[in-house]
Amino acid sequence: MAKDKEKSKKRKYVYYFGGKKAEGEAGMKNLLGGKGANLAEMVNIGLPVPAGFTITTEVCTAYYDNNKKYPSELKKQVLDALKMTEAEMDAKFGDKKNPLLVSVRSGARSSMPGMMETVLNVGLNNETREGLIKKTNNARFVYDSQRRLIQMYSDVVMEKAAGIETEEGKGVRVQLEHELEKMKKARKAKDDTDLTADDLKALIEIYKKKVKQVLGKPFPEDPMEQLWGAIGAVFQSWMGRRAIAYRRIESIPDNWGTAVTVQSMVFGNMGDTSATGVAFTRNPATGDNYFYGEWLPNAQGEDVVAGIRTPNPINEIGKSEHTGHLKSLEKAMPKAYKQLDAIQKSLGIHYHDMLDIEFTIQDQKLYMLQCRIGKRNGTAAVKMALDMLKEKLIDEKTAVMRVAPSQLEELLFPLLDPKAEVKAGALCKGLPAGPGGAVGKIVLTAADAVEAVKKDKSAKVILVREETNPEDIEGMRAAQAVLTARGGMTSHAALVARGWGKCCIVGAADVKIDFTTRTVHIKGEVLKEGDWISLNGTKGTVYKGQLSTVSATENQDLVKFMKIIDKYRRLKVRTNADTPEDAKKAREFGAEGIGLFRTEHMFYGKHSEKPLFFLRKMIISSTEAERRAALDELFPYVKKDVKGTLIAMDGLPVTFRTLDPPLHEFVPEQRAEREKLARALKISMSQFRERADKLHEVNPMMGHRGVRLGITYPEITEMQIRAIFEATAELLIAGKKPFPEIMIPVTCIETELAHQYEIFNKVYPEVCKKFKLKEIPHLIGTMIEIPRAALAAAKIAEYAQFFSFGTNDLTQMTFGFSRDDVSSFMGDYLSKKILKVDPFQILDQDTVGELMKIACDRGRKTRPGIKLGICGEHGGEPSSVEFCHRLGLTYVSCSPFRVPIARLAAAQAAIRDLPAGKDPASKKNKKAKSTGKIKSKKK
């Protein structure tokens, strides 16, 4: 304890920035948050940044660990930094004559747009405002700033952060807005700007009265009280409901904490020579290399991103059909624009990346308020990576790391069918904030979107809103797409949708929402809740009805990018496919084999009537003779499917899992079907019923399935092995290169494999003899999907030439969560934070992962170089793929659509894994790679 205290005394909690020097720099994001670190960096490279200081994320963590108390040394360090800020800005916080105002903002390691609180104009009161009026000679601006301070502070600090709960619509913010509206009505003012300085001065006193009335406490006039209140409110907002929800979706740990940046205020709302804006050093939606942004004259920072006014394009090149009539900053303030353009260029070069910047022009003078790595969608991410590589701004490895695997999804998203678009004709246009096409039924609230998907997982809804706000985040997640009437490309909706790669159109001004009738009016057309609409998020066009979609056309950038990433990958990527058609499709997506072919899935398709009938006959059989008869009938169908799949994957390995059907599911319900089966088996209906009842299981997932069936009925395994080897033999004779891998499911004891191996030992030589072949290439292995199998891997590897982790079932058994039933409590588990993520979506590396590691280690000990793969759904989930890379698996296998995503995740994992200076794409490493290949074939 004593030591801890000593340590905390020495610890630096506050980092100053300003003038030409900052105590921090860009690399200190973990400590200073993204905002604080980048402000420091901008100061260091000589850009105009209002001075200030950052309180570290450690204070946030200490605050929550220590029962919401600050470290004792914090106060002094803040006051010291404040003094330096005052010196730099030549003004004094709380001074009546020459007051310094500050903003107080949050800043986490990774951006959480709109999730946490900000307070502006801190330091204003009835005394300091007089000094400021004198200094700026602009009373109206000062009163307006004070009015905004009271409004923001009373809401954020006095109500929210203090945890005061008010009735819906009775919060202080709404009440103050009522007073503003009342004043505007009384003065017959149309806009806020129509109110005079005196009006605002009067409003301030009305506000203060109202605050005291609603919250029972006076608005604090003491600037220092304001400052500490605002700092506390930011820390408090880290644990706010919205912030927690966002972190859950983005998998950001709670203990990262937020930093607080206190910065001297500059004002974009000091009249028409002032402005504020947000811009990107390249276009974040397309990746095109030009300065792209939005600005508003006479406005404060939050106005642009809040989406309340549709902002102007920053320059001429950025003008769209849609914004062509608005004045650009380039034209309105050419001098400031030129300076800004130079700054953005230098920032792009300095950071080697696309940046998202915020600036304010106060009376013609430009200030940089923020710069951070800009969010971009998948298309833009790929294009920028390739462009910057070409421009030699970044190297290949960096280019590979620049695209998040999840972003690739967008590039693979379906688009609206262009012909259908022409035929339908656009209803209206908005800003193309998120690419791809989306079709869905209109919902008007985020809650409705969540509800619809909760009711029906495959429900397709489009969230139509005036504008979105952080409260809508879960509804946006649930919806296919988002359409807003207001807001620009940097509005909340656009930022969030872009981050997720979700189809999104913002600022579609023709969209009018009528909540009383629950309808959407677009240019005279009236759409009801639940009506279908279609969005083209790449162009920004909205259509009535349910347009058809087409799959993403060949994207040349993507092809180029995938070629680069494949140089860095060590993990092979296979696909899970159950038909020759799927196999073909997956190969186009770059699959290097099939990791899971589920024999029983051939019975689900359209053309499966006959094989399904034979399968049912087999299942309902009660003697070996009956079963063998049904299996003989089934044989040609299985063989045909096996053969087709081997052809589609010629030259690549195909893993056939032996039959693992949920027996009772294959017993037909309809009387006609039952009678037909009974006739075929020559049994009575009561005998049929008796046999069907016998197949019922209390917990089928842990019942008579997988290899357990193959042990009770060895003839089933025999039929399948024979079909696989006969198909392979015929292809070999035809000059093809088939490579089947036979995989036994649900194994938990090595003796199970030994038993199945004996069947192989009988059938294999028979087939070789029949086709006059010396050998037929193959492997025999097992799934590791039962906890016991992982633990007994050393013994199992005596028989298995490969392991394939069935992480769906392994997760199921490890957690004891039935996948069919988990929905009854998974919602509670996520919302009550019992679980951070759904372990069926993201591999639980701690435990399921430990079992995998145990299995790998033990399997390798018995059989060095054993082939190891994964075929659970996690095989296409990026963080799980990275884990598989670290485990040293041979391959991951995932659904065809996720193959490119897995390829990228694998490449990034390999790059992260490199010792500094090593390049796996270099010749030397290529050699190492191919050695790995040989190794993995050793048996």
Add this chain to the structure above:
Amino acid sequence: MAKDKEKSKKRKYVYYFGGKKAEGEAGMKNLLGGKGANLAEMVNIGLPVPAGFTITTEVCTAYYDNNKKYPSELKKQVLDALKMTEAEMDAKFGDKKNPLLVSVRSGARSSMPGMMETVLNVGLNNETREGLIKKTNNARFVYDSQRRLIQMYSDVVMEKAAGIETEEGKGVRVQLEHELEKMKKARKAKDDTDLTADDLKALIEIYKKKVKQVLGKPFPEDPMEQLWGAIGAVFQSWMGRRAIAYRRIESIPDNWGTAVTVQSMVFGNMGDTSATGVAFTRNPATGDNYFYGEWLPNAQGEDVVAGIRTPNPINEIGKSEHTGHLKSLEKAMPKAYKQLDAIQKSLGIHYHDMLDIEFTIQDQKLYMLQCRIGKRNGTAAVKMALDMLKEKLIDEKTAVMRVAPSQLEELLFPLLDPKAEVKAGALCKGLPAGPGGAVGKIVLTAADAVEAVKKDKSAKVILVREETNPEDIEGMRAAQAVLTARGGMTSHAALVARGWGKCCIVGAADVKIDFTTRTVHIKGEVLKEGDWISLNGTKGTVYKGQLSTVSATENQDLVKFMKIIDKYRRLKVRTNADTPEDAKKAREFGAEGIGLFRTEHMFYGKHSEKPLFFLRKMIISSTEAERRAALDELFPYVKKDVKGTLIAMDGLPVTFRTLDPPLHEFVPEQRAEREKLARALKISMSQFRERADKLHEVNPMMGHRGVRLGITYPEITEMQIRAIFEATAELLIAGKKPFPEIMIPVTCIETELAHQYEIFNKVYPEVCKKFKLKEIPHLIGTMIEIPRAALAAAKIAEYAQFFSFGTNDLTQMTFGFSRDDVSSFMGDYLSKKILKVDPFQILDQDTVGELMKIACDRGRKTRPGIKLGICGEHGGEPSSVEFCHRLGLTYVSCSPFRVPIARLAAAQAAIRDLPAGKDPASKKNKKAKSTGKIKSKKK
């Protein structure tokens, strides 16, 4: 390879014994088998043993490992040992004038009575017999021996070991028996002994002809060929069907192998001055300390144990009501008896144990053929252990080790109600071969017994047979008891039943079985298959009908014995009990607390109508308000049961598991019940149906249960915690010493516990305040029954003050075997040797055990001295208890009935665990023990 060969050259495969010196000794059982080692020992202590040699078990293992070929050096070593035998016995194997005959017998490490083959009289042929006739001057005996050799050899060596399969009843043994019967008929002979020497001489030639005809090969006349054939047959029989079945039941590993002992023949069938017998140095059924055995004049060894003739008692003291009329060896051959009695006494002292001996008297001269530790039933085991301790033959630790935990079961077995016995009157009497009472329906074949129990696990059948043979072993296992018409106390049935502690009556001569009518005739009474009979195995009495049973009366020996074992025990033994009544009963059995009280089981009993109704109401509730109302109604019932149980266990800990009901099972099926519930909840029947349907789960075992319910409906946990603490508080105030331990089930993530802990944090201080108590003693912990919980034990131990392993579910999830459904394949798994034992009965130490070990290690790391227990069914299974001891658990918990068994298993584990010379019952170790106790209470 070359090295291996060299090694095998040096290896000693054959150990000679004879005269005054043997190469082996009693400690070499693993190598020489029990028989070989003890023969060597008897030679070494100067007893009269016919010379011979033993081929080691290593040869058997090598034989099977090496494709049924012998090590190259074996032949020479056998011939060398044979020469030494010839020298000692002053005769020559295969010599025409002075031939040596030998027996060839199996001998495994642990006795497998009747499971493997024996061949006697090896070395006889038409030439050597002439020398033997001259030497013995007894042609009839020699021809009879040769006749027996052919009969035995052709069956065991030429047919069985060669793997020749003949039709049922067409095997060579049956065919030769036909010839014998034919000859007897022709000579009008009643018994075998009525045939003359010439008859037998003629029969030998008939036999040889028949052998060639049936098996297509002549009977080998070459003595050396006979010898090697017999040796091979013994090795072959190790992998025979019967031997494998026996080993599976007894958990004997296949790779132990059998030794082969070749020993000079001596003859008990050389006339009335010859005899053979089997005896025990103490009575194996009662434990009484007197020489007890059976003998037959003019017979060969196998005749006594085969049960073909009911043998005579060996001495006067051993005569029973039943055998009083037969002549004892003591009277018939007083000199030989005196010598035998001296030998048995010296053996008992030499071995410090009760021995089972075999002897032969050849023309007045006594030879010892075998001695081994004698099998005994539980009653006898306890009595002998106590007696020998008193006699200072053994020390306390040895006494504890002398009773197998499973043997205790017999002592706890029910007995027939003595009053009912008097009333019913015995139908007949037999030898009391296995104690206790049994009631069941008559079955006449082993297969019927197996079938009956397969159909209905709780079926009670009694196997009634003329005599049993090794083929009957599985049927004997399945039956409640065995009743045979023939055989003595050392017959097959008696030996096997005694080993298992099963009720058994043998040699009930009045029992006549008529297979054609499937009836049993006993003194004029005709019983049909399926009729009820009752056996008193302690007295040997048989009753008609289904007599009532009473639980074992207080056994003073047992009380004394249990007192001794408790000195050595480190593991505590608790019980699983769900009602105050169970708790009381378990305490009488020595339970030191309750390890598992399943709250939901109080709803199953007779007097549970009201609480069951409230529970159902709670389950069918759909709002928190409805649920709270039902919980309020439930509260007093839960509290009452908790209180009653705490009173029954006053001063001892009671672990209450929070509710873990299979929800859908508690939804009533009957319309009336449903309507009553709907009325109580004020909902419509269709609403009721909808809610009930929602509770249906596909895999309920992995569904919404245990702590998952407590998280979705915290009010359920709250009610239970409140009930437990209020009950405890009231008892504390009443001056009692209640100690509740609250156990959360189905936990798999530490956050689940954190969540439930918050409920405790709310309720606990409320109850303390209500009852004005500063604190209420308690622990809060969790079950470890989900694989994930074991792996995450380090984090879970941050919240849990104790772990209790729920090995039923842990086994279920680790194997992925649903306990409700496993019967559909467990039979195949055991019979196909996929599994050696049912993992739900005997803990799978390799994997489930590894998870337990992981959990213990990690739990202790977080919380040193964490209390660790087990409450799965394995907690009462001896080998699993020993494993728990090695893991260092604090306690095991099992059903009340198994508490004494677990206590003994725990004591034996502790003794096995001792470094040589340490005595845990000594004062020094008692101190160590109590330190352990304090440790386990640290939290």
